[in-house]
Amino acid sequence: MTIYENNEIWFVTGAQLLYGGETVKIVDSHSQAIVNGLNESGRLPMNVVYKGTANSAAEVAEVFAKANVDPRCVGVIAWMHTFSPAKMWIHGLKSFQKPLLHLHTQFNREIPWADIDMDYMNLNQSAHGDREFGHIVSRLRINRKVVVGFWQEESTAAQVASWIRVCAAWADQQNLKVVRFGDNMNNVAVTDGDKVEAEKVLGYHVDYYPIGDLAAVQADVTDAQIADLIAQYEDQYDLAPNAQKDGADRNQVVEAAREELAIRQFLADKGAFAFTTNFDALHGMNQLPGLASQRLMAEGYGFGAEGDWKTAALVRLFKVMTKGLKNGSSFLEDYVLDFPGDGAILQAHMLEVCPTIASKKPRLEVHPLGIGGKADPARLVFTAHPGTGVAATIIDLGARFRMIVNKVQVLEPKAPLPKLPVASAFWKPEPNLSVGAASWILAGGTHHTAFSYDISVDQIADYADIADIELVVIDESTTTRQIKRDLTLNDVAYMLKGALK
Numbered sequence: 001m002t003i004y005e006n007n008e009i010w011f012v013t014g015a016q017l018l019y020g021g022e023t024v025k026i027v028d029s030h031s032q033a034i035v036n037g038l039n040e041s042g043r044l045p046m047n048v049v050y051k052g053t054a055n056s057a058a059e060v061a062e063v064f065a066k067a068n069v070d071p072r073c074v075g076v077i078a079w080m081h082t083f084s085p086a087k088m089w090i091h092g093l094k095s096f097q098k099p100l101l102h103l104h105t106q107f108n109r110e111i112p113w114a115d116i117d118m119d120y121m122n123l124n125q126s127a128h129g130d131r132e133f134g135h136i137v138s139r140l141r142i143n144r145k146v147v148v149g150f151w152q153e154e155s156t157a158a159q160v161a162s163w164i165r166v167c168a169a170w171a172d173q174q175n176l177k178v179v180r181f182g183d184n185m186n187n188v189a190v191t192d193g194d195k196v197e198a199e200k201v202l203g204y205h206v207d208y209y210p211i212g213d214l215a216a217v218q219a220d221v222t223d224a225q226i227a228d229l230i231a232q233y234e235d236q237y238d239l240a241p242n243a244q245k246d247g248a249d250r251n252q253v254v255e256a257a258r259e260e261l262a263i264r265q266f267l268a269d270k271g272a273f274a275f276t277t278n279f280d281a282l283h284g285m286n287q288l289p290g291l292a293s294q295r296l297m298a299e300g301y302g303f304g305a306e307g308d309w310k311t312a313a314l315v316r317l318f319k320v321m322t323k324g325l326k327n328g329s330s331f332l333e334d335y336v337l338d339f340p341g342d343g344a345i346l347q348a349h350m351l352e353v354c355p356t357i358a359s360k361k362p363r364l365e366v367h368p369l370g371i372g373g374k375a376d377p378a379r380l381v382f383t384a385h386p387g388t389g390v391a392a393t394i395i396d397l398g399a400r401f402r403m404i405v406n407k408v409q410v411l412e413p414k415a416p417l418p419k420l421p422v423a424s425a426f427w428k429p430e431p432n433l434s435v436g437a438a439s440w441i442l443a444g445g446t447h448h449t450a451f452s453y454d455i456s457v458d459q460i461a462d463y464a465d466i467a468d469i470e471l472v473v474i475d476e477s478t479t480t481r482q483i484k485r486d487l488t489l490n491d492v493a494y495m496l497k498g499a500l501k
């Protein structure tokens, strides 16, 4: 994943020539200082590049046209140092197709009470210049992030940084290919949807391949490749006795490695960074490729089980958004309820939970799988570490996509789970099980989610703004009555939205 290294954010400063060329030169030097300051803050995951001042409608149109076509540019930050009459931004903004952040900052932190004069006032006009700019962006109904703060403050850089992560993930989704090995699980509603609309609205492309195509790739996997990969397993995990060399089920580890190597090859050939499997479509395969799914997720691939391509793309989104962060993210599924106290939910899946969320070294085990009719699959078994995070989903309502996000608290399991042969996470949905789960169900949320410890609700909101899709937030302040009102108002808003554009 090189998106953070190979791409950049552009910084454009609005000004005008009313105050003379000398003023523009100062604006220019201040802008460069701010960009340097942000880059040197050590907080930004991607470089910001200063693109100069825009002093006329023609200059605004030119910089946005360049931003649209430059594949390195994944978003633009705009700042109005002086008053920049906003009619000159109309054409450029109307044509702009990438994420926009409006930074409401000022070169100096404080008012220089003893020295302030009208020259100073005319140069440092962000307070009203940024409002003029904000007016036209609102009038054009363009979604954008607004960050208010002094540019040298850590909290300002942190807000810009979290938005840049969303921009990177959004850009990745525009080039993402999701491979489906087999179709969606028959009769399941929530994991299905409109792939054409997803490509139009969310950007990614979804392709189907018969599982036999993957089975055929296994024929090219060599024993030496398998031996190398198993050496990695032995290095990274504790192996259960039956999975160890000369163990009774060692061959299932060998076959798991063969499947992993085949999937890696297949995805590389297709240029795909997300995939789905289906336990019901495994012709020519030895076992459900659970270990492969776990390990590929850990490397940044998106994954969805039972053909759930929307969640596969969302897990990839989370992986790109959290690149380099340490707390982990995963595909998960709501499995079993625990009612005492605030209530909680045991999250797990048949096999496929990402080991980046593990509390300690995962254990590689081989057990039978009750469904699918294949041989016993290898899998990593662990429990997730405690912490706060978000669980999110995107559902297809027919006429639109809805993103639902629930803040969750991952808890220590109340007791060991000696008989559970899969990885799990035990979490309390905010504000509690009663309201959290009721809200999620009322919103029509999936049983599959993308989960991360390192993503904030604000970042999910930024993503929903960029994609221009509906957002439903379930957090500490949520009540069931408020969620029902939100859902009703959203229905009305989306009905009217066409008329407002």
Ligand code: MN
Residues within 6 Å of the ligand: 305, 306, 333, 349, 448
């Ligand atoms: Mn499932």
